[in-house]
Amino acid sequence: MENSRRIKDLLYEQVARIGKAASSPKRLELIELLCQGEKSVDTLAREASISMKLASAHLRELRSARLVDTEKQGKNVVYRIANRAVAEFWVSIRSLAEDRLVELKMALAQLTSDPGALMPQDRESLVKAAKKGDLVVLDVRPSAEYEAAHLPYAQSMPIDELRSRLAELPQGKTIVAYCRGPYCLMAVDAVNLLKQQGFEAIHLPEGVAEWGIAPVRTAAKTAYPSSL
Amino acid sequence: MENSRRIKDLLYEQVARIGKAASSPKRLELIELLCQGEKSVDTLAREASISMKLASAHLRELRSARLVDTEKQGKNVVYRIANRAVAEFWVSIRSLAEDRLVELKMALAQLTSDPGALMPQDRESLVKAAKKGDLVVLDVRPSAEYEAAHLPYAQSMPIDELRSRLAELPQGKTIVAYCRGPYCLMAVDAVNLLKQQGFEAIHLPEGVAEWGIAPVRTAAKTAYPSSL
DNA sequence: ATAATAGTCTAACAATCATTAGATTGTTTC
């Protein structure tokens, strides 16, 4: 009895390690970034707006919970999500939070209410229309993320380049912009810009994690092993 | 830009509230207990082997993350899971932990390896056999939990009463015992006792949470409002 | 070699958390 209690405590303790990893806003942001594809520490730090030291400390925590893996690539250390299950967990804890926490629902409504936001669910018809060319699905994330994983029939046009590449877009068709997911603002900005320029644009508040699309592991850049 | 960063931080912060709630072993244990059905604070404290004060503090945390609801019933305060989504989350974080953490896999193997453990997956055939009466599905949890929710065609026989009620069980048939889930030891103990007594018994390491069966809310005991 | 870059490790601070004790609020029972 004494003994079995100890085993039981041990079990819950292990699960709590995952919860602890998910108990910090910055760590969650890092997980979401990693769901877009593998990244180096300093890329992660820049994109999450934190110092490299802090990013390194948080990544260490994530690694100790076995949620991410690392690989040394030359001068850089590249982090990636350990598993498709981690991305699924991120979507699942986020959806529970949206279900339970009114504060979150309200903050989210602020983001997506004004521009014509596309409600999810009709993924199939979206893909069909994109395939036929009736609409354009635009991936406005950095191109490295597009290359790691993207929605079917999506076209890459990073938000930074959007203004200068407007000529590439067809005038008559609806443009559906997406980015990293519902908490990412790039697609919102893109839609605002496009509308301003006379395009018909709507915002899809989902990304590859929500669609269950796993990023591919880019082969370690073997470059030219300078010496050796 | 300054402003949008603040909104983003706010979003991750909200999700982290859920993670924080799930970052303590005892809170996870309380969630699992509540997945079995609503319970008073002192029942929860007793079943999780902690003081009522500590249970109350942990429940306060769970309530502030909106994962549980409370209702005053006479002298007691009854807690219940807010939502079916909370039970699903418990199953999902646990399965991620089992997937990622070797330590957990090993501790779990210790529990279920020795007795003939039933591997899940064939739920349908289990239900069919139980319906036909080819085997007996035995719920060895306290009867209040059985009444709140139980597996199809299960029969209630709390572990405390098992020894004295062996006569009620058929001799020829296989007995499948289950309890609160894979981290609960009651079914393991039951199987050991049954085998010792000459029954053919196997252990199903799942419970109502894993099967997606929501506990029913027992109507507030209106008792006799003594005065009023 | 030397310098620059990318990242980790250690130590230290403040902030937060788990846990317990003591006092307090309702509710029921006598």
Add this chain to the structure above:
DNA sequence: GAAACAATCTAATGATTGTTAGACTATTAT
């Protein structure tokens, strides 16, 4: 009414965290 019970609140403790700075380790570029 008084006593017993169920639960919470407050305050205090020690232990863990988040965060930053400084020293350190690889790797690449010059």
